[in-house]
Amino acid sequence: MDVSSAFGAAFSLIVSLDPQFMQIVGLSLRVTLTAVLLAALIGLPLGALLAVTRFPGRSAIVVLVNGLMGLPPVVAGLIVFLLLSRSGPLGGLGWLFSPTAMVIAQTLLVLPIVIALTRGTIDDLWSEYREHLTSLGLTGWRAIPTLLWDGRFALATGLLAGFGRASAEVGAVLIVGGNIAGYTRTMTTSIALETSKGDLPLALGLGLVLIFLTLAINAAAYGASRIGARFAG
Amino acid sequence: MAMRETPSILPLSVQGLSFEADGKRLLDNVSFTLPKGGVTSIIGPNGAGKSLTLRLCHGLLAPCEGAVRWQAETGRRHAMVFQRPVMLRRSVRANILHTLGAVGMPDAQSRADRALERFGLAGLADRPARRMSGGEQQRLAIARAWALEPEVLFLDEPSSQLDPGATRQIEDVIAALAAEGMTILMTTHDLGQARRLSRRILFLNRGRLVEDSPTETFFAAPASSEARAFIAGDLLW
Amino acid sequence: MMTKRSLLVAGIGLVLMSSAQAQTAPAQTRFITVSSTTSTTDSGLFTHLLPAFRAKTGIEVRVVSQGTGQALDTGRRGDADVVFVHARAQELKFVEEGFGVERKPVMYNDFVLIGPRSDPAGIRGSKDIAAAFKAIQAKAAPFVSRGDKSGTHAAELNLWTVAGVEIEKAKGSWYREIGQGMGAALNTSNAMNAYVLSDRATWINFKNRGDLEIVVEGDRRLFNQYGVILVNPARHPHVKKADGQAFIDWLIGPEGQKSIADYKINGEQLFFANANQPGA
Numbered sequence: 001m002d003v004s005s006a007f008g009a010a011f012s013l014i015v016s017l018d019p020q021f022m023q024i025v026g027l028s029l030r031v032t033l034t035a036v037l038l039a040a041l042i043g044l045p046l047g048a049l050l051a052v053t054r055f056p057g058r059s060a061i062v063v064l065v066n067g068l069m070g071l072p073p074v075v076a077g078l079i080v081f082l083l084l085s086r087s088g089p090l091g092g093l094g095w096l097f098s099p100t101a102m103v104i105a106q107t108l109l110v111l112p113i114v115i116a117l118t119r120g121t122i123d124d125l126w127s128e129y130r131e132h133l134t135s136l137g138l139t140g141w142r143a144i145p146t147l148l149w150d151g152r153f154a155l156a157t158g159l160l161a162g163f164g165r166a167s168a169e170v171g172a173v174l175i176v177g178g179n180i181a182g183y184t185r186t187m188t189t190s191i192a193l194e195t196s197k198g199d200l201p202l203a204l205g206l207g208l209v210l211i212f213l214t215l216a217i218n219a220a221a222y223g224a225s226r227i228g229a230r231f232a233g
Numbered sequence: 234m235a236m237r238e239t240p241s242i243l244p245l246s247v248q249g250l251s252f253e254a255d256g257k258r259l260l261d262n263v264s265f266t267l268p269k270g271g272v273t274s275i276i277g278p279n280g281a282g283k284s285l286t287l288r289l290c291h292g293l294l295a296p297c298e299g300a301v302r303w304q305a306e307t308g309r310r311h312a313m314v315f316q317r318p319v320m321l322r323r324s325v326r327a328n329i330l331h332t333l334g335a336v337g338m339p340d341a342q343s344r345a346d347r348a349l350e351r352f353g354l355a356g357l358a359d360r361p362a363r364r365m366s367g368g369e370q371q372r373l374a375i376a377r378a379w380a381l382e383p384e385v386l387f388l389d390e391p392s393s394q395l396d397p398g399a400t401r402q403i404e405d406v407i408a409a410l411a412a413e414g415m416t417i418l419m420t421t422h423d424l425g426q427a428r429r430l431s432r433r434i435l436f437l438n439r440g441r442l443v444e445d446s447p448t449e450t451f452f453a454a455p456a457s458s459e460a461r462a463f464i465a466g467d468l469l470w
Numbered sequence: 471m472m473t474k475r476s477l478l479v480a481g482i483g484l485v486l487m488s489s490a491q492a493q494t495a496p497a498q499t500r501f502i503t504v505s506s507t508t509s510t511t512d513s514g515l516f517t518h519l520l521p522a523f524r525a526k527t528g529i530e531v532r533v534v535s536q537g538t539g540q541a542l543d544t545g546r547r548g549d550a551d552v553v554f555v556h557a558r559a560q561e562l563k564f565v566e567e568g569f570g571v572e573r574k575p576v577m578y579n580d581f582v583l584i585g586p587r588s589d590p591a592g593i594r595g596s597k598d599i600a601a602a603f604k605a606i607q608a609k610a611a612p613f614v615s616r617g618d619k620s621g622t623h624a625a626e627l628n629l630w631t632v633a634g635v636e637i638e639k640a641k642g643s644w645y646r647e648i649g650q651g652m653g654a655a656l657n658t659s660n661a662m663n664a665y666v667l668s669d670r671a672t673w674i675n676f677k678n679r680g681d682l683e684i685v686v687e688g689d690r691r692l693f694n695q696y697g698v699i700l701v702n703p704a705r706h707p708h709v710k711k712a713d714g715q716a717f718i719d720w721l722i723g724p725e726g727q728k729s730i731a732d733y734k735i736n737g738e739q740l741f742f743a744n745a746n747q748p749g750a
Contacts, residue, residue: 086548086706094708096549097503097534132319134293136335137309146331150322178503178534181517196653197512198678230361 009205010212020182025213028186031099031173032166035106039114040159042107047118048144052126062119068112073105077172080105084176097178102186105172110162117158121151153225160221167214187213240305242384243269243416249299250289252282260285261440262299267385272407272417274427274448277437278463283420286437287313287387290418309336311385316393318374320362325354325373328362332377344380352376352406368399375406386410388419392426404430424464428452436460501530502713505542505550507621508651509579510696511535513671513740518733523720529713537620537651545569545699548706551714554721556621556696570699574722575750577730577741578695581625582670583686584656586663599689603633610644612664614655617647625694626667632691656682669694671740695750696741698722721745 013021050062082088084096084104095101125147133143148155170188177184179193187210194203245267252260260282267273275283288294290301291313321328329348333341349355352372357365362373371391378386391407392400400423407430411417421427427434427448434451436444438459444451455461510516511533520531536544538555545553546569553570555561561573583602585591591611593602606613607630616623630637637645648658652672659666660680668676673684686692698718703709720726722745730743744750 086708091548092708097532129319129321131288131293131315133335135291135313135315136332138335146321146335178532180503180532180534181511183532193512195657196508196651197672198653198656198676200678 003204005201006204006208009201010208011205013205013209023182024185024187024190025209027099027184028167028188028210029213031102031186032106032163034103035110035166036159036163038103038107039110039162043111043114044118044148044155045144047115048122048147049141050115050119051122052143052147053140062116065112065115065119069116071109071112072171073109073169074171074175076108077105077175080108080172080176096176097180097184099177099184101176102173102184105176106166106169109169109172110166113162113165114158117161118148118151118155121154121158122147125151153229156221156225160218163217164214167210241269242303242305242310243267244304245290245385246302246304247286247290247299248302250286250296250301251298252285252289252294253297259440260289260296263437263440263442264299265435265442265445267416267418269384270411270414270416271433272411272419272431273433273435274431275418275420275435275437276422276424276427276463277443279422280439281437282440283437284316284389286435287389287418287420291387309381310383311387312378312381312383313387314371314374314378314389314391316390318370320365320370320373322363323361324359325349325362325365326358328373329377329380333380336381338381348376348380351379366399367394368396368402371395371399371403372406375403375410379410383415385416385418388417390420390422393422400426424452436463438463499530500528500713501532502551502710502717503532503534503549504552504554504717505534505536505540505544506554507538507541507556508535508653509556509622509669509672510554512651512653513669513675514735515671515730515733515741519721519726519729522725522729523717526720526725527713527716529716531717537616537618538622538624539619542569545701548701548709551701551710552717553699553701554696556694557624558695558697560621560624561697561699565699568705569702571702573697573699574718574745575747576696576698576721576745577727577743578693578750579741580670580687581622581667581692581694582673582684583665583692584659584668584673584682585665585685586659587681587683588663589685590663591665594685596686597688599629599686599691600633602686603629604635606665607633607635607637607640610642612644612646612662614659614662614664614666615645615647616652616655617649618651620651621694622652622667622669629667629691674735674738674740695744 050058080101081096083090084093084101085091086096126143129143129147133139133146138146168188170192173186174189174192177186177189179185179189187206191203191206191210194206247266248264250260250263251258263286275286277283285294289296291311292301321331323331326345326349329345330341333344338344349358352375354369354373354376357369362370365373388407392403395403404426407417407419431448434444434446434448435442436451443457444455444460446456451460452464455464516533524530534544534550538557538560541553541555542560542564544550545564553564554576564570565573583599591602591605591609593605596602615626627637646658646662646664648655652668653676655666656668656672656676657678658664660678660682663681665685698721700711700714700718701709703711727743727745730741731739733740
């Protein structure tokens with residue numbers, strides 16, 4: 001198999017706007033973006049809280065979160081699988097083999113990244129803002145909204161890193177989603193499937209589309225943060 | 234400043250203030266009283282404890298010994314401007330609005346407008362604060378503090394980072410605020426500035442309050458040999 | 471600034487709402503979950519069968535494809551309504567243990583022995599799979615085993631026994647267990663010039679063949695029977711009994727059987743419906 005046929009496959013996938021393909025791309029983006037959004041809603045305040053507060057056991061949590069950044073996707077998938085299986089504690093929800101399960105697994109993967117990078121960013125910002133905010137009576141959690149807002153461009157980079165990890169991952173979504181055609185099949189599980197079918201050009205073609213999409217989203221976010229940063233100084 | 238219905242927080246009474254860090258005594262048994270009105274300058278060589286005194290008075294730090302007592306405890310009626318003012322990563326107007334929002338001041342928009350107008354920043358309102366010159370940033374920092382309508386304003390080396398022109402502007406602002414009735418306690422290492430602006434001098438050296446006297450007296454006839462040496466430029470290290 | 475922030479909040483809300491909506495909408499459709507093997511999915515059989523079943527009943531069939539052992543485990547845990555696999559002995563055990571209601575035969579396909587054109591074991595064209603396996607072991611020719619407890623893996627282990635080879639003792643560096651699916655095993659064989667046992671459907675659909683070709687086929691011992699089982703609702707009360715049974719009835723009924731027989735790739739029939747063959 002040659003690389004040019006992979007580019008050909010990628011090209012025809014994009015121009016044909018094949019509904020099955022579009023559905024796969026749409027699901028991938030929806031699952032990953034929802035996971036990143038959830039991780040942001042949970043991780044940004046938690047990361048900031050870790051930066052501005054001091055309590056016993058804080059260092060242990062920081063080390064734990066940093067370590068969890070390397071959580072293997074398969075392990076995250078397995079944990080969510082065991083939780084959501086009908087024989088598991090949350091089996092009654094009936095969420096296994098659904099996009100919801102994939103969102104949960106990816107949120108689990110992205111969350112440590114968001115928390116750790118937020119903590120680092122807000123740590124720096126807090127040491128700069130500390131006296132001013134303390135002077136205004138904004139200490140502890142009351143300082144968090146200001147810090148998150150002023151760190152928004154650096155934090156966006158952290159969210160992008162999380163997006164990259166989630167969109168590239170296959171192990172977790174395969175286990176908890178089941179790669180069901182038309183329902184839980186994503187870009188990455190399709191790539192795995194086509195590879196196992198020996199259709200390497202199509203697999204690589206899908207891979208190229210995924211890379212292209214990731215690049216486009218990164219470029220858009222980078223551009224937006226550059227413009228924003230120029231405005232906000 | 235408009236007349237207030239709330240009781241004045243002044244005079245401020247500082248009694249036996251001491252502060253230690255890492256086993257080093259940085260401030261030792263400092264006592265003074267700050268009555269209403271005028272500019273008081275804290276001067277002294279580097280490391281004398283000038284900024285520390287301001288921070289303790291403003292409540293950013295807690296003293297190891299001694300006390301900072303306000304006449305009335307009616308919320309935060311004092312504000313502080315730092316040597317390197319913290320500029321939030323927002324527009325000039327948003328910086329003022331943030332300060333007002335933090336303490337829950339009503340009518341934030343119109344207050345911000347007045348602050349911008351009062352300190353000549355109206356034309357810069359939508360500029361990113363961090364892209365302004367040092368002088369403009371210092372004016373914004375004072376505008377932000379002023380918008381809170383404090384009775385007492387603490388200024389830590391308000392012109393140490395500025396060129397002569399900007400320094401001049403800031404001194405005019407300070408004089409005007411004092412003329413309007415605001416009580417100002419500031420630190421400076423610029424003896425000329427202390428002489429021009431303040432009616433009273435607190436001279437600190439090595440964490441101790443060495444002299445507390447009217448400006449003319451201090452410069453014309455310093456009581457201590459340390460103050461004499463300091464004025465003569467023989468800095469005490 | 472306030473307007474910008476409220477815009478952001480509105481945007482976040484919109485994304486959340488749209489994704490919540492998009493995820494609840496399909497959940498309201500009538501569906502069953504079927505755990506099946508990689509061979510049925512990779513061969514494209516389900517893509518051929520399911521639209522016809524859905525058109526008739528309105529039931530969407532969500533297929534999770536795994537190795538046979540894993541697919542049965544998914545049924546055991548109650549994470550599927552129907553199990554559709556190919557490992558007769560394991561299927562009967564599954565029912566015996568009370569996890570399934572009843573096993574029904576559906577169809578068979580056959581395994582083929584794939585090998586490199588160079589044929590180091592010299593077995594091309596043989597009709598005797600036992601002799602071929604023995605020759606591979608004797609010459610220590612490279613052989614890729616699925617090693618994943620799948621139906622194909624079980625069939626391969628059985629063939630070693632039939633050939634009189636105690637593979638646990640005989641295995642050496644020539645015997646490579648990869649612990650992956652059929653496609654991965656074929657990809658590996660291609661790269662290593664090794665023999666590999668494959669189901670015919672996956673082989674026909676497989677595109678990355680390189681030097682590989684069929685070396686042995688047609689031995690009756692290579693036939694591969696598929697069975698379908700409803701997961702026991704007495705064990706897992708949430709199992710969709712009626713809809714699951716409807717799918718099974720359709721598969722083993724005339725319409726399903728005909729649809730299976732009709733599925734061809736490049737004019738080749740892949741699966742042979744035999745629901746009515748006794749003892750299958």
